[in-house]
Amino acid sequence: MIQVNQLSKKYNGTTVLNINNLEIPKGQSFGLVGNNGAGKTTFFSLLLDLIQPSTGNITSNDIQVNTSENWKSFTGSFLDESFLIGYLTPEEYFYFIGDLRHQNKADIDALLAKHEEFFNGEILNNKKYLRDLSKGNQKKVGIIATLIGNPEVVILDEPFANLDPTTVSRLKKIIKELAENPNVTVLVSSHDLQHTVEVCDRIVALNKGEIVKDIQTSEETLQELELFFAV
């Protein structure tokens, strides 16, 4: 589904990301772990054509993301709060994204009803604009919005940060459900090794922009990763 070729990103001569070759097959749930500055967000930004690569390219479903925009119709993403429109209510935001993804109101309502538990009664019909919601609740809105229109690629940057324990376990359930669908490729980045191991089939660890580990998840994966990051 996603193919990375000779990709690198440099800022003023400093290489922040350098991936020679990486292939993420369709239907995989892919976890990206690493310390601050490892290049996780840079990779996702490149994948979403928000920044330009210094060399190389990424193709998604055989579409090179920085030359064609056709990947947008099957990709859902949430990197940070700047993906939210602060002056809208959550409902308006969902309908807005729904309009852009050619979903009608009933589709959206069905999706929202499905995730009512995840919202925990704090999102819908609350007479609050998105800008006035807490960080955690904003995140809930952003995550569910990525699912609108049944995208084939779902990209979530640090989805577990800022969420309360109950919501984290509900989110894991949602991601696992997505991962079970053979048509959906899920990409998740996190600082939290345990959560990532739990929801992903495959884990790639980045360090200073380089891939330092690439493992299929198994019983020993968490230990292996913890050992690797313990200094």
Next chain:
Amino acid sequence: MIKNFIYLEWKAFIRSASFGKNLAMKIILGFLMIYFSLIFIGMGVGAFYILKEMHLEPFVTVNRFLIYYFLLDLVIRLLLQSIPVLNIKPLLVLPFKKPVIVHFSLGKTVLSFFNWVHALFFVPFSVVLAIEGYDITAIIFWNLAMLSFIYINNFLNIILSNIDKLFVVFLGLILVLGGAQYYKLFDVTIFTTPFFQGLYNIKGLFLIPVLVLAGLYIFSFKFLKKNLYLDAGLSVKEDVAQTENLSWLNQFGTLGTFLKNDIKLIKRNKRSKTTIFMSILFLFYGFLFFSGGIETYDKPVMHLLAGIFVSGGFLFVFGQFVPSWDSAYYQLMMTQNIPYRGYIMAKWWLIVIATIISTILASFYIYFGWQIYLTIVVAAIYNIGVNSHLVLLGGAFTKTPIDLSNAGGAFGDKKAFNVSAMLLTLPKILLPLGLYGTGIYFDNKNLGLALVAGAGVLGFIFKEKVFSLIEKRYKIEKYSTINAYKQKS
């Protein structure tokens, strides 16, 4: 301790986004500042002689209208002058005593633009008074009183800022008083003029405003100190949200989706609401030109200039900052399945609709004759056909994020100046003036109007071509725009 504060303020000042820009912008900014200062000073100096020429006693006349002056000042402050609340937060947990923090925050508002701008009028006016033989000590006392009134407004704004929509009350008060005076029902100035005049005539009367000011300062101090908690005075007010469907816009497809969003954008954010306010001001700007009050403005070419501003107020104050209005969530827009053209087109329609509404509202200028209104309509055609495209094109170069919650900066966001955008403003104004001038050269006003309208129609005909061009520009600038919007000011 004060030293630390001043250090912080100095850093805040020199590191603000507006300061670090290039030299050319600073020079342009400098010129603008000087230009506006000169206008104010000119008003201060000129007021005396103009009033005298109108066979009015200048000083009494100024005193007569001071009540309106200060009321209007209060309205403008309530609308635009924001209180630096957020800067206080990080100081709370540091070893500063609360009174120091409060004194400092209040002291900071004293230096605000909204205060010293008045000096540009009062100082030259007083100098002229002194030259014309008024008693100098009395003038100084009078000025002290004026100064007190300005700062009374300053502190009133701080105390009242938490009350929503209060400016409407004061604006209403001005309109009612003004209307009553105009129709000779009730003249408030009969009561206020002797007081303001007394500040000059009666020794010691100036102490009243000074004492009121002192009292108000103490009150604001206590008020702020008592409310120096995150859940009290420092809380950011949350609006009660209302979900709006605006479903009648659905029939326009993607265009409707964006229009819906833009309408909410304008309605729900302080910064964008001020554009509506500014557009209304622009609507009345024409009076200066058409009423014949100012001789140099009362020329056909100047009339067209006025027409462009009257019909295009929204175009200039809103269009100029496309796409910065969406800066806060620009990354979202760039990852969604949106054609650029649809996005730009929606903004274009918004501008066009606003221009048409302004033009219809401006029909009260028919009072000055049909020729005047025809000029406005022609200017509107030019605005729709040419200027609307130009502002959108200029937007591709505007890379300053807009903080929607902040009302400040509505007077031409100084941060958003850049050379390429500046260059694009020239054809917006000079080209139609040139075309119109050509018509006048042949001694035919209507030929001039036809030329300007023709340019507008041509622009409209080539709309699709122009949009392709704009779209291309936006795509080229995409990455640097995303990057720029990430730098929060």
